[in-house]
Structures are given as structure tokens and as C-alpha cells.
Amino acid sequence: MIEPKQAANALELKDLSVAYRVGGRNRAVLRNVNLTIKAGEAYGLVGESGCGKSTVALSVVRYLPRNGSITGGSIALDGRDVMKLDAEALRRARADSVSMVYQDPGKALNPSLRIGRQLTEIFELAGVTGQAATDKATAMLNRVRISDPVSVMQRFPHQLSGGMQQRVAIAMALANDPSMLILDEPTTGLDATVEAEVLDLIGQLRRELSASILFISHNLAVVSNMCDRVGVLYAGMLVEEGSTKDVFNDPRHPYTVALLRCLPRGGQRKDQGRLDTIPGFLPGIGAAIAGCAFADRCALATERCRAEPPPLYDLGDGRLSRCHYHDKAQSLPRATPADVPAGAPKHAPPVLKVEGLNKTYASHGHPLRAVKDVSVSLRPGETLGLVGESGSGKTTFARLLLGLVPPDDGGSIELEGKKLAPRLASRSEDQVKAVQIVFQNPDSALNRSHSIRHILSRALKRLGGLTGKRLDTRLEELVRSVRLTDRHLAVKPRQLSGGLKQRVAIARAFAGDPRIVVCDEPTSALDVSVQAAILNLLADLQSKQDVSYIFISHDLGVVRYLSDKIAVLYLGRIMEFGPSEAVFSGPHHPYTEALLSAVPKLDRTESSRIRLDGEIPSAANPPTGCVFHTRCPRKIGAICETQEPELIEAQPGHTIRCHIPYAELARLQKPKVVEPA
């Protein structure tokens, strides 16, 4: 980190208020936000969806949507008042001194222009043309660690992976050598391994460049790794600010305290207690707020909180908290009791037994092995976590189980000792209702034309075989079991928030008393507080109904919380399979090691940094030998390139597909700092 220069502040927001015009009324989105980013500083802005993070970013470049307007306050970039700039000066400011990187690089790049053209355009704007612009563009791509810039310049955006696209977007943002770089959720859509690379890149660039950074993210761990100072935004107000270390280790606002508690941290597991949640909802935009905006959701709130809006208390050391009781914030009682219904693992026979499952697609005439020789077993009440980058075959495996796609001939899936037909249509009614799914995106999974009552009744009728009075009784039970109420039944999905929609999807999966529920990234579209509630719900339902889960998630903390067993997939093959604790604590497969190392940690403990180079290879053309050898940081030699290792049982029930013997892996991975429990 470079020392902040004694120059003007890079960004200064004074009493910034922004409103959106919705339904003919101006609704406040930002309320008197004050924040200062010093030159060379990285400032993180965190908070849940709808609290105004992106609005801050858009205000800074005066790029609010058409219905948005700045209703008060001032914005100064490098000491210049952005509000007073005329159109031309504003254009110059955007071209010269401030850059923005958005969440979805696929949308930020022009799909019909080659990368080279898009990059050189920026230099041409600054008056550099021809070969000089091309050279500068190449240099820029080198700077964002793109190894063959000349060939990348010739390509179109869709020919690059998500990580590469985001590097290009960052290169474009840095091209004008901005003094202020705004990163709005720059890694949110990326795989953990790619996210780690991009974050490393941003970290390195910070040391090379003088740019100040405004880093917006919902991921507290990412912000804690990237930023010097952090501000917590709630309902358009800054509720806490301070150095990253202080805010995350010693939060002084109940909202920050609650947010941090929602995350499954340090290897917490479902049998060690529920996750805490934040009750209630964010106030709607433009809502009139009498006292403290968080009072309705805060267990510490008193009459004073509801009546008197708390000022931003200065706690010294650059720390601010908008709470009357900031000294007591950490004594915030839990919103959800921590106790868990005891669900001791039973030694019942496996409910699911998969043997030698394969799936080959045809891709341009070549076989594409999406799933190769996968064997797993799962007992009642257990969760199998599926882990791996996108393209590793997790979702295909789930679809094979469900019967949505038929597997290749040969393998077998047994449910409670009976063979499952490969195709859904040939499975019996009982088998169909026994294996259900909670999809990732409830907007796609729930029919938007149907009411919640219709959706759930239909499921109860078809899966539960119920009609009339018995259906109504069961519907009421089902709705209550996912903590919805009767009044949710009459509405259509779009009238519910993301978390409530996902509860409906869970209720539907449970309508026919399933034995196995596939959860395909069920919380990836949700805020952390909602995610915690959904994870608690899944854990509760499991211990009550002895149902088994196949849990797919890219968030290893979430997988670890819920899973009893873990299968690590890479190019459709199981690289490691075993009890959750054994897989996470190691010794583990080098790929697992890399995945774990890529997870940003909230406590900033520098564990071994293993980064995977490049992207997952195409399954249509997998590497010879061990499929992981092209990216493996622990490759031992020619054997890795020629001979595919077997899945070897390293410990009872823990298998690893690697040429390196288990004892050697243990030795290699020993110096790694063990994650604090």
C-alpha cells in the first residue's frame, strides 16, 4: 500500500442526497451521505441490495438513471465540484480522471467490436492514434496480466472467459490512468478461483498505480481483503465507517454486527448451531424514517432509537457509528436461537447409491464427457456438497439424478436399494416425488402466472396425491414449515422478495416428502441475511424429515456449513470425496487446496496462496493423464501427463485422485495455516 499523498481528497461526498422518481413521487435513496476517499486510498462500501451502494457510484460520475436526481449535497472529485461541471467538462472528467468497472463484464464490452478496437478507442480519445494506440493497448493488456495480448486484441468479447473479460474491462478502466477507480461488484459473477485472480490483480495494480479506489461489494470478505477503510450503508445512510480491520473485528453498529453474524465463518457447521439472521426488511425506498433506520430490525432498539435519529457519532481513530448505543452494539442478542435440534448421524443403509455414472454430450461431432465415472453414496439425513468451478459437471450430475437428462448406459443410480430408471418418464410416481430440486433462480423456477396457492396445491396434488380437505390441511402445514403465512398464498411470485420466493420453491420440493432434495445454488441470488435464514430452514427441515441433500454451491463456507460429505468435481470427474471435515481440513487434493485458498477470508489471515493459472479446460478436449495437470501447482512430473490417477482411499471413506501419496500430500500441505475454528 502506498502512503496517501498530501494532495486533495480523491473523492469527497458532502451531505449527498439522491432520489428516484417512482410513481410520480421523489423517493429518497441516499440520505445525507458524507464520505471522503483520500488520494491512493481504497475505500469499501458494503450493505445489502437496495441500500444505495450502486447509486453512490453512479452519482459520482453523474450517471444516474433518468428518474434519478441529486437532491442535495455536493460531490468533489480531486477537489472539483462535479455538480458544477458543464456537459463538456463532465465528459472530460469522465474521460480523464474517473473510471468505472461494472459487475457484468459481458455487458460492459461491446459484443460486435474486437477487444483491440475497443481498447485503442480510449487512447484515440486522448489523441494517441495508429500504431502508438495499438502499442499502448498491448501494454495495458500486459499490465492486467494477459499473457498473449496480441491474440486477445484480435478476439471478440464472447471468445473470452468471464475472468478474461473482466481483466479487459479493468484494462479499459485503467487506460486513462484515472485518479479515481470505481469498482462495482467487479467479481460477483465469477468463479471463486477466477475471483481470487482478479482480486490479486486489483491488489497488485493498487501498488503500481496511484488511483484511489471505491470498491463496492456485498461480499464482506472481499472488501476486507481489498480495502483500507470501509463504510457500511443502510437505507441510503452511512451507518458505520472506520478502518477495515476495526469495522470487521470490532463493529460498532448493530447492523454491521448482524451482517457479520449471518456468514458461516471459520468452518461453522449445521450441527454447531444455527446461523444468525436479520429479522424484517430494509425500509422501502423513500420511506419516511422517524428515528434510526435500523430500529425495526434491531433487538437493542429502545424508545429513543425510534424517536430520535442518531447522529453519526465520532468514536475517534476515524471511526464513526450511527447508533445511540454504539458502545453496546456487540451485545446485540441473536435474532435466531443458536440451538439446533439434535440430528445425530444415523448408520442407516444409504438412501442413494450412484455407481459409475457417465454422461457424454455430442459437441460439434466430438464427445464431451460432462460427467465421468462418478460414484457416490449418501445416507438419510446427510448432505453431499458438490464443489468445483463452473463447467466441472456439478449441475449435469444433479440433472442425471433427477432424470431430467438420461445418463450413458452402464452406470446405475439406486434409491433406497431400488434402481432408478435413467429417464424421468419411466420412473414410478414414488421415485419421482422422492427426488426433487430447489433451483438457483426462483424467478425461473416459479411460474410467474400462477399464485403461490396454485403452485403449492398442484405440487401437493401431484406429489402428495392429496385432494380436497386433506390437501388444504397439508398446504397450511407446508406453508408454515417454510415460515410463510397464509397471506402469501394469494399472491403471485413477483410480489414476493427473493428470500420468500426461495421459501416457496423449497416448500414445493418438500410437497411429496422427498428422500433427496437437490439444492442447486439456492442462496446465490440472495443477500447474506436472507441466505442465513434459508440455510437455517434447510438444516431444520433436514433434521425433522431426515431428508438428504445434494448441495451445489460455489460458496465453500455455505457448503461446509450444510454438508456432511463433499465431492470435489473437475471436468466431470470426482477428484476428492469424503467426509466434509476431512476434505476441508486436509490433507486434500491439490485442486481442493487451490479452491480453498481462493476463498477470500474475512479475518485476513494469509493462508497459503495457491492460484490456479487460466481457466478450466474444455471438457470436449480434456488434458491427457490427470485432467488437472495443466493447472496443478503440485504436479510431480511426466506421470501426471500420461497416466490418469485412480481414486485412492487415503483414509476410510476419504478418497483422492492424485499421484502424490497421501502422506506426501500431508507433508506438502502442512505449513499451511490452519483456518481458525
Next chain:
Amino acid sequence: MSATDTPAGMPSAPDTAARRSPWGEVLHSLLRSGTFLTGLAIVLFWIACALFGEHFVPYDPLADDIINALSPPSAEHWFGTDQIGRDVFSRVIVGSRDILTVAPLATLLATIAGTALGLIIGYFRGIVDDVVSRVLEAFMAIPVVIVALLAIVALGTSKATVIVVIGLSFAPIIARTVRSAVLAERELDYVAAAKLRHEGAMHTMFVEILPNVIPPILVETTVRLGYAIFAVATLSFMGFGIQPPSPDWGLSISSNYGMIGGGFWWTVLFDALAIASLVIGVNLVADGVHGAFND
């Protein structure tokens, strides 16, 4: 701040917010669309004429009056009289009746047949889609007039024939629209969820998917109605559509257009303007509906 966060940072609805339903929103934007309201006014005017016109017109539209034949527009006969002395104004007002029965029914038939066909080929895809789509394309390549001619030779002239001919000629176009909407819809997870309940194809197509493809169907239907009016008028003009003694516009033009040469323009102009205004009215409605669904 989830992956679905909007740049505007708009919050998702907390709980069951009191918001307009999607249909309420469409209605709201329709009622604020000048295009739609203008079109609607024109169409409603002609519907009113069709329903109640005969009670208000000054003359019986079918009553001839040879003495006053071919008299130009005057205070007595606003739009003049035709070659056997019938009052053109009365005939234009009442002349909307047949076309406003035949064209909407033909469009309705096209919509029902096209929707069913589109759902089936979009849902099953594969060989069903390949075969049926090719047949539909071949069918669309034949001009309506030729089909009508053949049908009328085979079935004889009647309103029912016209409805069936136009309805079946337009069905493939609607089927194509529905098919492309269904192709997008069937990839959504709620269709997979229906499969995981062992729902039959009929349920999945008509209960799960159909309600979600209504908007494009509505837009296509209103557009088709404009074409249907034009097609009915054309067929009547050619003598294959609505038959005498109906005061139908196309038919009137057909029996009077020989008069234009003699300077008796009023026998044709007002009927032509009537057809044009109705088609424009329907097209304005279609534009408005399209805009309301695609805002």
C-alpha cells in the same frame, strides 16, 4: 447486491408490497398511450355503427330510389346516392356490420389454431417441429386469394367459408410467433419442475406455458386483425367474400367502381375511406398493445 442487483439499486419488494399486477401495469400504460386511445376510439366508433347504426341512419341502406340515382352529395344525401339510388351515407355506416363479424371471427380462429399449433411445435421441438414448420412455411407462401378461390369453388360462397379461409391462412403466422415464445419459455426451470411432478404434456403446455406467452399472442392477434379486415374487404371486392345485398364496403366498391370514370366518385370514396379508417384504427390499437407489453 445480489447478482440480480440493478444499477439503480432498486430494492426488491419487501414482503407483499402493494404493487400493480403485470396486467394492471399494461392497462395503466395503455390508458396513457395516445396511439392506443386514438385507435380504440376509431374501432369503437365502427363497432357502435355496426351494432346500432341501422336505428340512426336517415335511409334504409337497402332501399333503392331509381329517380334519385347517382345524385351527388347534398344536404339530403350527405354522401350522395349510388347507381340504384341507395343512400351512400346510410350504407357506409351500416356497412361495417359484416366485416366486423367476419374479420374478428377469422382472427379468433387463426389465434386459437395458431396458438395450439405453436405450443405443440415449440414444446415438442425435434421432428414434430421440423415437419410442421416446413408445412407451415409452404402454406404461408401461397397467397390468401388463391386459397380463397379454391375454397370457394369447393365449398361455395358464404361468410363461414371466408372465416375459415382467412383464419387458416393466418394461423401459421400466429403459430410461428407462439413457437418462438414457447422455445424461450420451455427452458425455464418451472417447466423442469412440472416434469418433476410427472405432469402430462397437455398440462405443461396449456396450464404452465400458455399463460406466460399471452402477451405476444395478444400483440400478434391485434396486428392480424388489421390484415384480416383488409383481406375480407379484398375478397368481397373480388366477389368471393360477402355477398349482395349486404351494404359491405368492399362489395359496394366492387359494384360501383365502374362509375368513377363517369365522375361519380362519391359511390366509391366513402367506402374506401371507411375501410382505411378501420384498418388504421386497428393498427393503432396493435401499436399501443405492442408498446404496452414491451415497455
